[in-house]
Amino acid sequence: MSLRKAYLIIFLVLLVDQLSKIFVKTNFILGEEVEVFSWFKILFIENEGMAWGTKIPGTYGKxxxxxxxxxxxTGIGYWLWESVERKNGSNYLIVAIALILAGAFGNIIDSVFYGRIFNDSNAQLATLFSDKPYGAWFHGQVVDMFYFPIWHGVLPSWIPVWGGKDFTFFNAIFNVADMAISTGVGILIFFNKKAFHKTN
Structure with missing residues (x-):
């Protein structure tokens, strides 16, 4: 696969990711939820950008x-270039790297720019290019919206650790960028031999 095709994948993922985030950010109040199906909801949340909303403590953590x-x-971008130009990597590998790179870059856009181009989403709809931004450069919040609470209930008491407790499967809330990263990693794991097989 050529770099041009890899860049096209990255561009398309970034386009869908950013359009979906901007739509949610400008049409939903923080915490607002719309039920599409009983097992699929659009739920607008923001986080610091780590998995499961984890935060790095301290003033400079973000x-x-x-x-x-x-x-x-930068490292992933070099890996993509090297896999195409020097190592003639397989299509599986190149697609996987392109998806991971697009997803990582998509969430970086939120972190770097959103604090300066949007106002606060608390109790109001955010405005794009607001004159009252909610944060500083490099301190934006990542927008998440896809929620799949496929099953919710109390687990049987005989199950270790979670038994007898209220439980939701699947309780993560994520975005298009997260899906791209997960898909890319999944390709590397499940198609490992094909991904790292050099083409002639």
């Missing part, structure tokens, strides 16, 4: 996370 991501994306 800035450190954003800078780390920028370094990581």
């Amino acid at each position: 800035l450190f996370l954003t800078l780390f991501r920028l370094v990581a994306v």
Whole structure:
């Protein structure tokens, strides 16, 4: 696969990711939920950008996370270029790297820019290019919206750790960028031999 095709994948993922985030950000109040099906909801939340809403403590925690991501994306970008231009990597590998790179970059856009181009979403709809931004450069919140509470209930008491407790499967809330990263990692795991097989 050529770099041009890889870049097209990245562009399309970024386009869908950012359009969906901007739509939710400008049409939903923070915490607002719309039920599509009983097992699929659009639920607008924002987080610091780590998995499961984890935060790095301290004044510079968010800035450190954003800078780390920028370094990581640079490394992933080089991996993509090297896999195409030098190592003639398989289509599985190139698609996987392109998806991971697009997803990582999609969430970086939120972290770097959203604090300066949107106003607050608490109890109001955010405005794009607001004159009252909610944060500083590199301190934006990542927008998540896809929620699949496929099953909710109390687990049997005989199940270790979670037995007898209220439980929701699947309780993560994510975005298009997260899906791209997960899909790319999934390709590398489940198609490992094909992904790392060099083509002639």
